[in-house]
Amino acid sequence: MNETMTNVNFLLFDDFETLDLFGPVEVLGQVGSFKLNYYSLHGGIVLSRQKASIITNGINEADKKGILFVPGGQGTRIVINNTEFMSHLNSLANESTNCLTVCTGSALLAKTGALKGHRATSNKIAFDWVKSVDPEVEWVEEARWVVDGKFYTSSGVSAGIDMTLGFVADLLGHETAQKIADHIEYVWNSDKTKDLFCRKNK
Numbered sequence: 001m002n003e004t005m006t007n008v009n010f011l012l013f014d015d016f017e018t019l020d021l022f023g024p025v026e027v028l029g030q031v032g033s034f035k036l037n038y039y040s041l042h043g044g045i046v047l048s049r050q051k052a053s054i055i056t057n058g059i060n061e062a063d064k065k066g067i068l069f070v071p072g073g074q075g076t077r078i079v080i081n082n083t084e085f086m087s088h089l090n091s092l093a094n095e096s097t098n099c100l101t102v103c104t105g106s107a108l109l110a111k112t113g114a115l116k117g118h119r120a121t122s123n124k125i126a127f128d129w130v131k132s133v134d135p136e137v138e139w140v141e142e143a144r145w146v147v148d149g150k151f152y153t154s155s156g157v158s159a160g161i162d163m164t165l166g167f168v169a170d171l172l173g174h175e176t177a178q179k180i181a182d183h184i185e186y187v188w189n190s191d192k193t194k195d196l197f198c199r200k201n202k
Contacts, residue, residue: 007066015075072103
Protein backbone atom coordinates (compact mmCIF):
# COMPACT_ATOMS: atom_id res chain seq x y z
CA MET A 1 0.00 0.00 0.00
CA ASN A 2 1.16 3.53 -0.77
CA GLU A 3 2.83 4.94 2.34
CA THR A 4 0.90 8.19 1.96
CA MET A 5 -2.44 6.40 2.41
CA THR A 6 -4.28 6.69 5.72
CA ASN A 7 -6.49 3.82 6.85
CA VAL A 8 -10.04 4.72 7.82
CA ASN A 9 -11.46 1.85 9.85
CA PHE A 10 -15.25 1.58 10.01
CA LEU A 11 -16.23 -0.64 12.94
CA LEU A 12 -19.61 -2.21 12.22
CA PHE A 13 -22.20 -4.35 13.99
CA ASP A 14 -25.63 -5.68 13.07
CA ASP A 15 -28.44 -3.09 13.04
CA PHE A 16 -26.14 -0.09 12.53
CA GLU A 17 -27.92 2.88 10.94
CA THR A 18 -27.30 2.85 7.18
CA LEU A 19 -26.79 6.58 6.60
CA ASP A 20 -24.53 6.81 9.67
CA LEU A 21 -22.06 4.78 7.61
CA PHE A 22 -22.71 5.49 3.96
CA GLY A 23 -23.05 9.27 4.27
CA PRO A 24 -19.53 9.62 5.70
CA VAL A 25 -18.25 6.93 3.31
CA GLU A 26 -19.40 9.12 0.41
CA VAL A 27 -17.46 12.06 1.86
CA LEU A 28 -14.29 10.24 2.86
CA GLY A 29 -14.25 8.31 -0.40
CA GLN A 30 -13.63 11.62 -2.16
CA VAL A 31 -10.29 12.00 -0.37
CA GLY A 32 -7.60 10.26 -2.39
CA SER A 33 -5.27 9.73 0.56
CA PHE A 34 -7.84 7.70 2.54
CA LYS A 35 -8.16 3.91 2.28
CA LEU A 36 -11.58 2.83 3.54
CA ASN A 37 -11.77 -0.46 5.46
CA TYR A 38 -14.74 -2.24 7.03
CA TYR A 39 -14.47 -4.36 10.15
CA SER A 40 -16.72 -6.23 12.55
CA LEU A 41 -16.02 -8.39 15.57
CA HIS A 42 -15.47 -11.63 13.65
CA GLY A 43 -15.74 -10.49 10.03
CA GLY A 44 -18.28 -11.60 7.44
CA ILE A 45 -21.51 -9.95 6.31
CA VAL A 46 -23.04 -7.32 8.59
CA LEU A 47 -26.60 -6.08 8.06
CA SER A 48 -27.66 -2.51 8.71
CA ARG A 49 -30.99 -1.61 10.32
CA GLN A 50 -32.41 -1.19 6.81
CA LYS A 51 -30.93 -4.58 5.74
CA ALA A 52 -28.11 -3.24 3.60
CA SER A 53 -25.32 -5.83 3.70
CA ILE A 54 -21.63 -5.10 3.80
CA ILE A 55 -18.69 -7.51 3.81
CA THR A 56 -16.28 -6.94 6.68
CA ASN A 57 -12.95 -8.25 7.88
CA GLY A 58 -12.32 -9.33 11.45
CA ILE A 59 -11.50 -6.59 13.90
CA ASN A 60 -8.09 -8.13 14.64
CA GLU A 61 -6.97 -7.17 11.14
CA ALA A 62 -7.47 -3.43 11.68
CA ASP A 63 -4.59 -0.96 11.66
CA LYS A 64 -4.94 0.44 15.16
CA LYS A 65 -3.09 3.63 14.21
CA GLY A 66 -5.63 4.54 11.58
CA ILE A 67 -8.77 6.68 11.83
CA LEU A 68 -11.53 4.89 13.72
CA PHE A 69 -15.14 5.46 12.70
CA VAL A 70 -18.12 4.12 14.67
CA PRO A 71 -21.72 4.52 13.46
CA GLY A 72 -24.78 4.36 15.67
CA GLY A 73 -28.19 2.78 15.33
CA GLN A 74 -30.42 0.37 17.19
CA GLY A 75 -27.64 -2.20 17.28
CA THR A 76 -25.71 -0.09 19.77
CA ARG A 77 -28.15 -1.18 22.51
CA ILE A 78 -27.06 -4.79 22.00
CA VAL A 79 -23.37 -4.50 21.23
CA ILE A 80 -22.73 -2.17 24.18
CA ASN A 81 -23.16 -5.25 26.38
CA ASN A 82 -20.79 -7.41 24.32
CA THR A 83 -17.60 -7.43 26.38
CA GLU A 84 -15.44 -8.80 23.54
CA PHE A 85 -16.59 -6.11 21.11
CA MET A 86 -16.18 -3.37 23.70
CA SER A 87 -12.67 -4.54 24.60
CA HIS A 88 -11.60 -4.26 20.96
CA LEU A 89 -13.27 -0.87 20.65
CA ASN A 90 -11.44 0.35 23.73
CA SER A 91 -8.09 -0.70 22.24
CA LEU A 92 -8.83 0.88 18.86
CA ALA A 93 -10.10 4.11 20.42
CA ASN A 94 -6.97 4.45 22.54
CA GLU A 95 -4.54 3.87 19.68
CA SER A 96 -6.32 5.57 16.77
CA THR A 97 -5.04 8.89 15.45
CA ASN A 98 -8.63 10.16 15.33
CA CYS A 99 -11.92 8.68 16.46
CA LEU A 100 -15.24 9.67 14.87
CA THR A 101 -18.70 8.55 15.97
CA VAL A 102 -22.16 9.22 14.57
CA CYS A 103 -25.39 9.18 16.53
CA THR A 104 -25.40 6.61 19.36
CA GLY A 105 -21.95 5.46 18.34
CA SER A 106 -20.81 7.95 20.99
CA ALA A 107 -22.54 5.80 23.62
CA LEU A 108 -20.28 2.90 22.67
CA LEU A 109 -17.22 5.11 22.88
CA ALA A 110 -18.39 6.52 26.22
CA LYS A 111 -18.82 2.99 27.58
CA THR A 112 -15.08 2.38 27.09
CA GLY A 113 -14.30 5.41 29.25
CA ALA A 114 -12.49 7.13 26.39
CA LEU A 115 -14.78 10.17 26.51
CA LYS A 116 -14.62 10.69 30.26
CA GLY A 117 -13.91 14.37 30.90
CA HIS A 118 -14.32 15.21 27.20
CA ARG A 119 -17.03 17.16 25.40
CA ALA A 120 -19.27 15.07 23.13
CA THR A 121 -22.73 14.87 21.60
CA SER A 122 -25.12 12.30 20.18
CA ASN A 123 -28.54 11.70 18.65
CA LYS A 124 -30.99 14.05 20.33
CA ILE A 125 -33.86 11.53 20.46
CA ALA A 126 -31.61 9.05 22.30
CA PHE A 127 -29.74 11.72 24.26
CA ASP A 128 -30.95 10.70 27.73
CA TRP A 129 -29.90 7.08 27.21
CA VAL A 130 -26.51 8.10 25.84
CA LYS A 131 -25.88 10.45 28.78
CA SER A 132 -26.72 7.65 31.21
CA VAL A 133 -23.89 5.52 29.82
CA ASP A 134 -21.29 7.88 31.29
CA PRO A 135 -22.45 11.02 33.13
CA GLU A 136 -18.81 12.09 33.48
CA VAL A 137 -18.74 13.05 29.80
CA GLU A 138 -19.55 16.72 29.14
CA TRP A 139 -22.54 16.05 26.90
CA VAL A 140 -23.40 18.99 24.63
CA GLU A 141 -27.02 18.82 23.52
CA GLU A 142 -27.04 21.92 21.30
CA ALA A 143 -24.18 20.85 19.01
CA ARG A 144 -24.50 19.38 15.53
CA TRP A 145 -21.11 17.84 16.18
CA VAL A 146 -18.37 18.28 18.77
CA VAL A 147 -14.58 18.15 18.45
CA ASP A 148 -12.48 17.49 21.54
CA GLY A 149 -8.91 16.53 20.81
CA LYS A 150 -8.88 13.50 18.53
CA PHE A 151 -12.56 12.75 19.23
CA TYR A 152 -15.32 13.83 16.83
CA THR A 153 -18.91 13.02 17.83
CA SER A 154 -22.04 13.97 15.93
CA SER A 155 -25.76 14.16 16.45
CA GLY A 156 -28.06 11.75 14.63
CA VAL A 157 -27.86 10.16 11.20
CA SER A 158 -27.39 12.97 8.63
CA ALA A 159 -25.30 14.93 11.14
CA GLY A 160 -22.56 12.40 10.45
CA ILE A 161 -22.16 13.88 6.97
CA ASP A 162 -21.77 17.37 8.43
CA MET A 163 -19.23 16.15 10.98
CA THR A 164 -17.24 14.23 8.38
CA LEU A 165 -17.05 17.29 6.17
CA GLY A 166 -15.90 19.21 9.25
CA PHE A 167 -13.23 16.59 9.86
CA VAL A 168 -12.03 16.93 6.27
CA ALA A 169 -12.02 20.72 6.68
CA ASP A 170 -9.87 20.43 9.80
CA LEU A 171 -7.40 18.15 8.02
CA LEU A 172 -7.35 19.56 4.51
CA GLY A 173 -8.98 22.97 4.69
CA HIS A 174 -12.51 24.36 4.41
CA GLU A 175 -12.25 24.79 0.65
CA THR A 176 -11.57 21.09 0.14
CA ALA A 177 -14.53 20.12 2.32
CA GLN A 178 -16.83 22.56 0.50
CA LYS A 179 -15.74 21.17 -2.87
CA ILE A 180 -16.70 17.69 -1.69
CA ALA A 181 -20.07 18.96 -0.46
CA ASP A 182 -20.67 20.66 -3.81
CA HIS A 183 -19.59 17.54 -5.71
CA ILE A 184 -22.12 15.36 -3.89
CA GLU A 185 -24.72 18.17 -4.09
CA TYR A 186 -25.10 18.33 -0.33
CA VAL A 187 -26.04 21.44 1.63
CA TRP A 188 -23.42 21.33 4.38
CA ASN A 189 -24.50 22.49 7.84
CA SER A 190 -21.03 23.79 8.56
CA ASP A 191 -21.71 25.40 11.95
CA LYS A 192 -21.08 22.59 14.42
CA THR A 193 -22.60 24.57 17.31
CA LYS A 194 -26.10 24.68 15.82
CA ASP A 195 -28.44 21.70 15.62
CA LEU A 196 -31.98 22.36 14.42
CA PHE A 197 -33.02 18.99 15.83
CA CYS A 198 -31.98 19.80 19.38
CA ARG A 199 -34.95 19.50 21.75
CA LYS A 200 -34.14 22.95 23.16
CA ASN A 201 -34.67 24.47 19.71
CA LYS A 202 -38.13 22.98 19.22
